[in-house]
Amino acid sequence: MTLMLLAVVAAASIFPAQGDVAAVLKIVTxxxxGVLFFLHGAKLSSAAIIAGATHWRLHLLVLLCTFALFPVLALLFKPAILLLLTPELYLGILFLCLLPSTVQSSIAFTAAARGNVPAAVCSASVSSLLGIVLTPLLVSVAMPASSGAGASLDSVLMIVYQLLLPFIAGQIARRWIGGWVDRHKSLVRGVDQGSILLVVFSAFSAAVVEGLWSRVPPAMLGNLILVCILLLAVVMLVVTWLARRFGFSKPDEITIVFCGSKKSLATGIPLAHVLIPAASISMVVLPLMLFHQIQLIVCAVIAGRYARRPVEPADDV
Incomplete structure (x- = not known):
């Protein structure tokens, strides 16, 4: 996926979509x-959500880390970040801090690290669902009006039509197509990746036409990568400390670390498509794209370290 994202950015930089092609691409995207969120609705098991929902302390901590700790850090360190990044790129950092957690990779890393997988399924799924509502509200509160971002009535309706209604339709249709979707997980993954690549190509095409790469020189790109690494490091340290401070078991700690420190590219790109003005969307999603790749690399290393620990009775979750 990382290589495909790089290829799409390169293609958009050399052959940006313009005019009628860009208009058709927007409709296809x-x-x-819509199809992506329909399939996610059909894939998500209500039983899995109910099974993990009783662990409310864990879920509350994950949600607080996702929707409170991240935004507080972004706002607290704004003066320092602005020494390294432009105001537009800072808005991208702030936007990624307002997004929900990932679903697939959070669960995958939790399983690989021998964590509490049922709780991870519940926590990541609830975070993703709440993000459809909470992220637009947080964007309206945290991001300045001058940025043009926010949850206007039109953007709220767009989220309902484009994300929420297809998801609900998928949940309703699960009783008929759930088994088929479960047997064809590669289809969901293909639509997931395809929709992200389309939005990224569309966004970067528009930005390249407006001179994106003249506004983000190599030195600035290096600063952005550094900020993303530092943000992830601080969050993971705080989340791990909180999990241990409140006495969670090691499997629960693993779930909290992986669900509470990650941000969703799959949800963030569509939300940016709705909430962020077209002229600014590429600068906003660039930090999210970089942070997403960094979190995958770091979490893979940490999952391996957790997995090598001795087996304990608490691991039998």
Whole structure:
């Protein structure tokens, strides 16, 4: 996926979509995003959510880390970040801090590290669902009006039509197509990745036409990578400390670390498509794209370290 993202950015930089092609691409992208959330609705098991929902302390801590700790850090360190990044890129950092957690990779890393997988399924799924509502609200509160971002009535309706209704339709249709979707997980993954690649290509095409790469020189890109690494490091340290401070078992700690420190590219790209003005979307999603790749690399290393620990009775979750 990292290589495909790089290829799409390169293609958009050399052959940006313009005019009628860009208009058609926008329609195709909206359809793909709707199909994506329909399939996610059909894939998500209500039983898995109910099974993990009783662990409320764990879920509350994950949600607080996702929707409170991240935004507080972004706002607290704003003066320092602005020494390294432009105001537009800082808005991208702030936007990624307002997003929900990932679903697939959070669960995958939790399983690889021998964590509490049922709780991870519940926590990551609830975070993703709440993000459809909470992220637009947080964007309206935290991001300045001058940025043009926010949850206007039109953007709220767009989220309902493009994300929420397809998801609900998928949940309703699960009783008929759930088994088929479970047997064809590669289809969901393909639509997931395809919709992200389409939105990224569309966003970067528009930005390249407006001179994106003249506004983000190599030195600035290096600063952005550094900020993303530092943000992830601080969050993971705080989340791990909180999990241990409140006495969670090691499997629960693993779930909290992986669900509470990650941000969703799959949800963030469609939300940016709705909430962020077209002229600014590429600068906003660039930090998210970089942070997503960094979190995958770091979490893979940490999952391996957790997995090598001795087996304990608490691991039998």
């Amino acid at each position: 909206m359809v793909m995003i």
